[in-house]
Amino acid sequence: MRIRLFAFVLMIASGVVAQTTKPVAATPPMGWNSWDAYGLTITEEQFRANVKVLATALKPYGWNYAVIDEGWFMVNPTDSPKPSTSGMLIDAYGRYIPAVTRFPSAVGDRGFEQIGRDVHAAGLKFGIHIVRGIPRMAVIANTPVEGSAFHAVDVADQEDACPWDPTNWGVKDNAAGQAYYDSLLRQFAGWGVDLLKVDCISDHPYKVDEIRMIRRAIEKAGRPVVLSLSPGPTNLSHAAEVGELAQMWRISDDIWDVWKAETGFPQSVTSQFARVAAWEKYAKPGNWPDADMLPLGELRPQPGWGKARTSRLTEDESKTQITLWAMARSPLILGANLTMLDGFTTTLLVNRDLIRIDQASMGSREVSHEGDLIAWTADLPGREKALALFNVGDTPMTMDVEFAKYGLGKGKYRVRNVWDGTAAGRTGEVKGVVVPAHGCVVWMLRAGAGEDLLGD
Missing domain, CATH: 2.60.40.1180 (Golgi alpha-mannosidase II)
Structure with missing residues (x-):
């Protein structure tokens, strides 16, 4: 009887814990991403300079993610259209590693471990970007998959590649593919990664098998990680599925400093009104339809699209964008060069009422x-x-x-x-x-x- 009673009490207690434990990303993530200001070219020195501003000026208002976007493994990122000369680096297990010439603290196979520690020491969270798949150069070398008996040729789906990024092959939905993603997420856990943005996976094309493998790998690695799926527009028919597997997913293609688009790319601020209205009912703790980054302030020295510039959105248009994002409870990820923040952009980012709407509202519509x-x-x-x-x-x-x-x-x-x-x-x-x-x-x-x- 005592054993049964103890088991019953334990079951009830476990249920209470399960019900009260906060999900990963209980509120829409807020932070900064390097893409809008630096594109592929961000260096450790530049990243640390932005992290310093984020920690001192914006963290008190809730901005706490610092994310290195695409290209961190390239020695020559300006040659990205030519993979043979961009100098992409992988380790002995076919995983990308930071270019030491740009990220000197990665020397000695340390990867982003030191940067992750320093970001955490500043009271912030650390994120990185990847494109789904396995490097083609790993397949050519047929590198072993860390922690398994598999090799890269067992992993790669050489009939599947991202249509707009030639660097990787897709990953097969098999034991070898899972082992590769498991290896990747163990590596990222060792670096202290808190947010993983995965590109070419949420739309054009939608690769739910790889999303599932990444989700399982995150769970096995044992470190809470926000999984961010990109790009959009994620199809509304996939809402329940992506909500089970990820914490945030893009609802549009890339947003830039364009009020009204005359072409299909990039997406404009006005084009988001219909999208956020359609997706709002799916926003809840741990699930955040993502209206994309905020291209505000200084988009320089090497933005991911277009020439270096000050955001072309007017002050009223900038207010409209961040207000719509907040009312829709979208993640708030800033793209500005934080080392060049101007007074007006700062006022947009430190408005406590607006941030409270984004972080604490319910039933937005x-x-x-x-x-x-x-x-x-x-x-x-x-x-x-x-x-x-x-x-x-x-x-x-x-x-x-x-x-x-x-x-x-x-x-x-x-x-x-x-x-x-x-x-x-x-x-x-x-x-x-x-x-x-x-x-x-x-x-x-x-x-x-x-x-x-x-x-x-």
Whole structure:
């Protein structure tokens, strides 16, 4: 009887733990990625300089991931279209390793171990980018797979390759393929990787078998890792599947500093409104549809697309982008060169109300789309709500805003404008609101205790 009772108590206790343990990425990840400012060319010195700014200026506001994007294994990244001269490096087991000429702390087969430690010592989390698959050069050399009896030729699917990146072969969905990904994730765990962005896997093409292998490898490695799938647009029909396997997945192709796109690439800010509205219902702790990085501030010295430049989004367009991302609960991953942060961009990144909407809201939704005016609402803890109005048109709009029109009930709120800080007493409307062309207005609305906000 005692044994049975003990087993019952243990079972109940285990259930409580299982129910209360936070998932990986319980809130949308926030941080910085090197791609928009450095493309393939980021060096250790540049990365550390950005990490320093991230840790001192932005971490207090929740920005805590520092991610090295594509190309870290290339000696000559500017020759990336020519793999024979880009100088890609692999170890004895066919896994990419950092180019020591660019990342000197990787000397002696240390990989990103020291960088990972230093990022963690700064109170941040460390991420890297890979393209799915196994290096073609590993297959040519038929390198052994660490920890197994397999070799690279057993792993590689030489009829499958990323259509826009010629460096790898796909990985077979077999024991050898799993062993290779297991080896890769053990390596990354040793480097202290907290976020893994995997490219050419979420769309064009969608490779769910490789996603599953990577997920299993993460679990075997024993280190919590945010799995980020790229690029998009991930198909809505795959929503449940990617939600089981990853913490974030791209809902569009690459977003750049373009307000309205005239071509299919890159994606524009305005093109995201329909996408985030379609995906919002899938956002929950551990599952975050990803609207892509924020190409704000200085996109230099070597952005992943286009010439070095200051973001071409206007101030109003920049506010609209980050506000939409926050209302939709997208991950917030900044692309700016942090060592060149200007005052305006900084104000976008340290707005606590906006960050709270992104990190703590529930039930975010598009509630109205009338012509060029789009409205979103969100519920927050403490009887608080957010209302955002977006003007995607080319002329300003002036209007009286009644909260009840947007499904917020006929009660009254204490109102605070998120961007200019102006406040109003208990009211059910704001008169004479000007929503700039390409701009937005967003309010925090707090209800009084015991007030029936949905009543007549």
